[in-house]
Structures are given as structure tokens and as C-alpha cells.
Amino acid sequence: MSEITKKLLENTSKPLGAPALLVLEDGAVFSGTSCAAQGEVFGEICFNTSLEGYLEVITDPSYAGQIITMTYPQIGNYGVNREDCQSEKPALRGLVVRDMCQVPSNWRSELTLPDFLRENNVVAIEGVDTRALVRHVRDNGAQRAVLSTLDTDAESLLAKVRASESIVGVNLAETVSRSEKATFGIDDLPKTQAFALTAPAPAKYKVVAYDCGAKLSIFQNLVRVGCELTAVPWDTPAEDVLAMNPDGVFLSNGPGDPDAVSGTYTQVEKLLGKVPVFGICLGHQMMSKAAGAQIEKLKFGHRGGNHPVMNLRTHRVEITAQNHGFGLLFPTLGELIPEESAGETEHRDDLRFWVEKCVAPVVRNEKFGRIQLTHVNLNDGTAEGIAFLDIPAFSVQYHPEASPGPTDAHYLFTAFSRLMDGREDYLDIDIAADRLAGWKFGGEVNA
Known part of the structure; x- marks a missing residue:
């Protein structure tokens, strides 16, 4: 200076x-x-x-x-x-x-x-x-x-x-997870945000949320679409979760190397197929690991509120908020099913190949049947979302709660409620109609 x-x-x-x-x-x-x-x-x-x-x-x-x-x-x-x-x-x-x-x-x-x-x-x-x-x-x-x-x-x-320690191989999720379960409901929503947001939907779904370092706004968005949440520590046994008889299970975001968080993904493996599951960020990686996939460390990660992602099911582009340094290697989930992947039999490292073809490819997974690639990052062609077609489960790599960031991906919370309702078209939502849902300035969109 x-x-x-x-x-x-x-x-x-x-x-x-x-x-x-x-x-x-x-x-x-x-x-x-x-x-x-x-x-x-x-x-x-x-x-x-x-x-x-x-x-x-x-x-x-x-x-x-x-x-x-x-x-x-x-x-x-x-x-x-x-x-x-x-x-x-x-x-x-x-x-x-x-x-x-x-x-x-x-x-x-x-x-x-x-x-x-x-x-x-x-x-x-x-x-x-x-x-x-x-x-x-x-x-x-x-x-x-x-x-x-x-x-x-x-x-x-x-x-x-x-001489310092790398974050690779370190379980950072356990350092930010809660130590005991807690509940979240309408009364826990921030009062100072009421000037901008409409009243939440009445509680309808009983959801257990694995807290691997969850952002509070993600829990708040789940509450706003009608979920009554019970948040549990990162390594809670699947048997304890199922004993709560939930309508669905949510897997939160969290820090660090997903390979080190075996206490979560080994439990997720027991939950998939038993109850509807929705995962965000680390939760997405936990579902991928439970299905036997490999995770890669990205060169410098995705962090910010301006990452374009293509929804391969609706062909809509979402501007998304992201924060992660690791990502799913989609080809490691299984072999492509040609008849459900436009006849293609060979995987591509750059998943923007499927964007150009306007196809959401499907693989056959040894553990859970068919898994579909639903979202792709348009900047680098990495996987941003998957849906399990034979069991009620889906996940995305990015943060849809808009804290901070755009509201394009708000529909994913609605999609989770539709999944718990048993709808097969749970992900097929027009983001142009949903992105202002819940905001007072949304006008007729909120109706």
C-alpha cells in the first residue's frame, strides 16, 4: 500500500x-x-x-x-x-x-x-x-x-x-452436522422475511432430513411446501429413520469429500426403495455413492449464483446457485440402456452430448434398476441431477433455495412434494410458472 x-x-x-x-x-x-x-x-x-x-x-x-x-x-x-x-x-x-x-x-x-x-x-x-x-x-x-x-x-x-492437511479424505460433514435430532415447522420461519414471502402451505408431509451441514433456508423451503421436518445427525441409522414412518427422506447439502462420509451413504443405500428420497448437493453425492457410483474432484469446483443447467426432461435451462468441489461421474452408475437413450450405447465424458441430442439417457444400475440423467451443467458438461426410475428418488447437485441465487430451481421443492404424492411426472414442472411461487411480487403466478 x-x-x-x-x-x-x-x-x-x-x-x-x-x-x-x-x-x-x-x-x-x-x-x-x-x-x-x-x-x-x-x-x-x-x-x-x-x-x-x-x-x-x-x-x-x-x-x-x-x-x-x-x-x-x-x-x-x-x-x-x-x-x-x-x-x-x-x-x-x-x-x-x-x-x-x-x-x-x-x-x-x-x-x-x-x-x-x-x-x-x-x-x-x-x-x-x-x-x-x-x-x-x-x-x-x-x-x-x-x-x-x-x-x-x-x-x-x-x-x-x-505441511497442512488436505480436505480430501476428511469427513467434514460430521464437524457441521447436528448432534441430536430437532424439528422444524411453520413457527420456525424467519419473521423478517414475511414482507417478501407468501404464507407457507399447511403441513402435509412428515419428512426426516439428514443434516450433513444443511443450510437453514433449504429446510425453510421444505417447510413452505408443506413438509414437517425432523432433522437428524449425519450418521443416523436407516432403521431409526424408518421407525419414524416418514412420508419422505431428505438428504442435505454439506462440505468436503463425499467418499469420506460413509456413515451417511451406507444408510442411504438402506433407505432407497423403502421411502421417497430427495437429495441436494452432498445429498446428491450420497445417493450416487449408495448406487455404487464414483465421485471425482473438480479442478476448481462450482460456486456462485450464475451456473446454467439444462433439465433434460423439460429442455428448460435453469440459472442455478452452486457450491461444491466434487461431482458424480455419471457413466459409473451403469451401462446405457439403448432403447431409452436414443439408441446410444457408448457413454460420453462430456454430458453436453445429451443436451445437443435433447435426450435424458438412462443406465441400468446393479442395485436400483434404471437411473436417468436429468440435469447437465452447460459450462463444463458435468452431471447435475439424476432420477431413479424404478424407485421414488431423485437428486440434484446444486442449491435450489435461492439463498443466495436465482429462483429458477425452486420447482424442485414442489417436485419432492409431488414425489411423495406418488406422481410419476413429479419432475416435469415448467420453471417459468414456478420460479416466483411463494413470492408476494409474483402476482398471478402464486395463485
Whole structure:
């Protein structure tokens, strides 16, 4: 930072932070100043491309073990409203921004983001060239990083980060899951959001939700479509879940390597075919693992609110919110069934092949029969959703609850209720008619 910049900052309402350093395991160094708690943290560097919703991102338990870089330049400009938080406390390791706003402007704001971060002991750095950092991660892939306000010696930090633990092979879900079951109903919906949202549907379905690091807004959206939720720990035995006699089972989002969360997917294997199941993000991976599929680690993951996904059943494109670093390898679910895959017999690594053919291919799975590819990421051709055709179960890789993000995928909560009603066409919903469902500004769409 130049001397003139220091002098300018000294005469503004923005305090001048202490020096801070971000060092990646490949030796890349990014300098800045501290803008939250003091400390030294290690995690996997990642980036989120959302233009808004920084509080929901920061409090998403799926970021456990990671240092988040926000690509939008100014963060904190509308402050913090605690009812928008997605968990009781942030699970991320650290935060990287270009500019941290110290004086927010919003009628719902309760406190500044820097104060919230300090309150939760989150280390953050500002003044970083986040465009350069994101380009570096895109080119070189996700990797370990260290963020420090205590040690600003690059060589020292490089040695430390190369000795730190990777998130691969680590069960991070158990670190953010609840320790005992809890219920969620209409009375638990945030009161400060009532100005924008219509009244929820009356409770109709009894649903057990595996909490592997669930975002609260996902539970809230399930409640809004008529679900009475009982959330249970990540490793709850399937026998205990079935003993609750649920109308359906929900598998939540969560952090880290799905291969390490055997305590969940071994139970999911026992549940599939016994009760309707809906999985989101890590829940999608848990269903895939239960069916015997392989999971790959993506180069730099999908994180943000602008990822285009094709629904192969309706041929509609959804702009989706995503947060994951691992993904399903669809060909590992089984061999293609030619008569249900437009005559095709060979798998393709790039699943945009099926987008071009306007076909939702079907494989024969050894455990659960036919499984259909329902959604494909249009950016990189990876799998974004599957449906089990011989048992009542489906899952998607992205987050449909719009916290933060677009509302295009809201229909998936409606689809789950239709699945529990026994409808075969549960996924065939026009998103143009559903995307504003539940919002007061939706007009006749809400009727």
C-alpha cells in the first residue's frame, strides 16, 4: 500500500488494517490488510461468483475447511441481518475480498460484516487483487492455502501450508452436522422475511432430513411446501429413520469429500426403495455413492449464483446457485440402456452430448434398476441431477433455495412434494410458472 493511500485512509471512516498475507501451496502470494479477526488459518482456497448474498455464503456450512474468495469487488455494503444466516455460526476457515465495507446501508441491517466476522472469530483479508487470484485458481486448480495476520513472511507461510492437511479424505460433514435430532415447522420461519414471502402451505408431509451441514433456508423451503421436518445427525441409522414412518427422506447439502462420509451413504443405500428420497448437493453425492457410483474432484469446483443447467426432461435451462468441489461421474452408475437413450450405447465424458441430442439417457444400475440423467451443467458438461426410475428418488447437485441465487430451481421443492404424492411426472414442472411461487411480487403466478 502506497503512502498516499495510507494517508487517505487515515482521514476516512475506514480504519487501516494490519498487514495480512495469503499464500497458496504452489507459492503464489497475495498481500492485503486484515479486516476482521486476527489469526492464522489453513484451508482449501476457492472462489464464489455471486453478486449478492455474501452473508448466506459465509454462513453456509458447506464451506467448512475452505478459504472463500468473493469475486464481487465490494463486500458488506448492506450489512448483516442475523435471520438471513444459514447456520448458527460460520464454518469457513477464512475470507478474501477486494474491498470490505465498514459503513453498510440497509434498513434490515443489524451490524457491519466486519463486526460479525470478528464476533465469530473469522480471519479475513482485503485489498487483494481478487481477479488475479481467481484466474490463478482457475488455471492451476484448487489447492491448500494459508491466511495470516500474525506471520507475514511468505517463505515461512509457504512451508506451513505445504505441511497442512488436505480436505480430501476428511469427513467434514460430521464437524457441521447436528448432534441430536430437532424439528422444524411453520413457527420456525424467519419473521423478517414475511414482507417478501407468501404464507407457507399447511403441513402435509412428515419428512426426516439428514443434516450433513444443511443450510437453514433449504429446510425453510421444505417447510413452505408443506413438509414437517425432523432433522437428524449425519450418521443416523436407516432403521431409526424408518421407525419414524416418514412420508419422505431428505438428504442435505454439506462440505468436503463425499467418499469420506460413509456413515451417511451406507444408510442411504438402506433407505432407497423403502421411502421417497430427495437429495441436494452432498445429498446428491450420497445417493450416487449408495448406487455404487464414483465421485471425482473438480479442478476448481462450482460456486456462485450464475451456473446454467439444462433439465433434460423439460429442455428448460435453469440459472442455478452452486457450491461444491466434487461431482458424480455419471457413466459409473451403469451401462446405457439403448432403447431409452436414443439408441446410444457408448457413454460420453462430456454430458453436453445429451443436451445437443435433447435426450435424458438412462443406465441400468446393479442395485436400483434404471437411473436417468436429468440435469447437465452447460459450462463444463458435468452431471447435475439424476432420477431413479424404478424407485421414488431423485437428486440434484446444486442449491435450489435461492439463498443466495436465482429462483429458477425452486420447482424442485414442489417436485419432492409431488414425489411423495406418488406422481410419476413429479419432475416435469415448467420453471417459468414456478420460479416466483411463494413470492408476494409474483402476482398471478402464486395463485
